[in-house]
Amino acid sequence: MDLCNINDIKALLARHGFRFSKSMGQNFLIEDWVPRDIAEASGAAPGVGVIEVGPGIGPLTRELSLRADKVVSIELDRSLLPILAETLSDRPNAEIFPGDVLKTDLPGLVAEKLAGLSPIACANLPYNITTPAITALIEAGCFQSITVMIQREVARRICAAPGTGDYGAFSVYCQYHTKPEILFDVPPSCFIPAPKVTSSVLRMVPQTPPAEVDDPKHFFRVVRAAFAQRRKTLLNSLSSSLGDGTFKEAIANAIAACGLPENIRGERLSISDFAALSKALRR
Numbered sequence: 094m095d096l097c098n099i100n101d102i103k104a105l106l107a108r109h110g111f112r113f114s115k116s117m118g119q120n121f122l123i124e125d126w127v128p129r130d131i132a133e134a135s136g137a138a139p140g141v142g143v144i145e146v147g148p149g150i151g152p153l154t155r156e157l158s159l160r161a162d163k164v165v166s167i168e169l170d171r172s173l174l175p176i177l178a179e180t181l182s183d184r185p186n187a188e189i190f191p192g193d194v195l196k197t198d199l200p201g202l203v204a205e206k207l208a209g210l211s212p213i214a215c216a217n218l219p220y221n222i223t224t225p226a227i228t229a230l231i232e233a234g235c236f237q238s239i240t241v242m243i244q245r246e247v248a249r250r251i252c253a254a255p256g257t258g259d260y261g262a263f264s265v266y267c268q269y270h271t272k273p274e275i276l277f278d279v280p281p282s283c284f285i286p287a288p289k290v291t292s293s294v295l296r297m298v299p300q301t302p303p304a305e306v307d308d309p310k311h312f313f314r315v316v317r318a319a320f321a322q323r324r325k326t327l328l329n330s331l332s333s334s335l336g337d338g339t340f341k342e343a344i345a346n347a348i349a350a351c352g353l354p355e356n357i358r359g360e361r362l363s364i365s366d367f368a369a370l371s372k373a374l375r376r
């Protein structure tokens with residue numbers, strides 16, 4: 094069967110009595126160029142092992158398994174398991190791992206299943222867990238690249254530059270740990286059921302952080318507090334949201350010590366500015 098042919102998919106799903114779950118973000122691909130181009134962009138190749146999140150009925154799994162040595166696909170919905178057993182029966186290098194990506198020990202899974210291979214992550218992510226899933230893939234700290242299809246707005250936020258409306262705490266988090274890049278867009282018509290929004294394929298390549306940070310926990314606390322009240326100045330947002338007892342005067346001094354204007358807003362700060370500010374605030 095053709096895993097991206099709408100009639101074949103409908104017949105397959107009906108035969109298994111499958112019902113789409115909104116809460117599991119199930120929008121399946123129905124255009125064969127999409128899984129092909131995502132697999133191609135992901136870097137799946139001989140010597141590479143892939144962790145996929147949410148195989149659905151397996152179109153991306155198949156394309157990845159045609160390129161990489163091994164694919165391990167984490168799927169939460171157990172009603173998809175018999176379907177995947179059928180659609181991937183001719184792909185012995187594709188293994189389904191039933192479970193929740195947010196509760197999976199990803200470094201452990203990579204060590205156990207992809208030993209000796211270069212690990213990458215790839216997924217058409219369920220919309221409802223975009224941020225925690227990307228965070229989990231980054232925190233795993235074991236992937237050479239992370240290629241995900243997500244809502245276009247979120248992809249733009251992840252890649253946003255300082256001073257733009259899209260720039261926020263999650264942009265800083267992703268750009269601190271990785272080099273993110275939007276590769277191409279995918280319209281709603283490529284999915285069943287069709288989502289309301291356009292998707293983008295985003296590749297993130299983990300990197301050494303672009304600025305030196307002694308205490309990453311404190312750094313990200315400062316970043317979150319700076320964006321907590323976007324309409325306020327950095328000084329006011331930090332003084333009402335930092336919540337660690339730092340006095341307003343000490344915050345004003347730290348901002349001045351970094352050479353930043355006193356009325357600057359958090360959204361104008363680069364990662365290096367945040368690194369300098371969090372250092373100054375700890376003094």
Ligand SMILES: C[S@@+](CC[C@H](N)C(=O)[O-])C[C@H]1O[C@@H](n2cnc3c(N)ncnc32)[C@H](O)[C@@H]1O
Pocket residue numbers: 117118119120121122146147148149150151152153167168169170173192193194195217218219220222
């Ligand atoms: C957007 S669909 C993508 C399906 C398929 N890869 C495709 O492109 O057609 C998301 C998939 O993730 C699965 N899923 C949802 N939440 C999950 C979770 N927490 N852990 C693992 N898989 C999950 C859904 O059941 C579904 O199969």
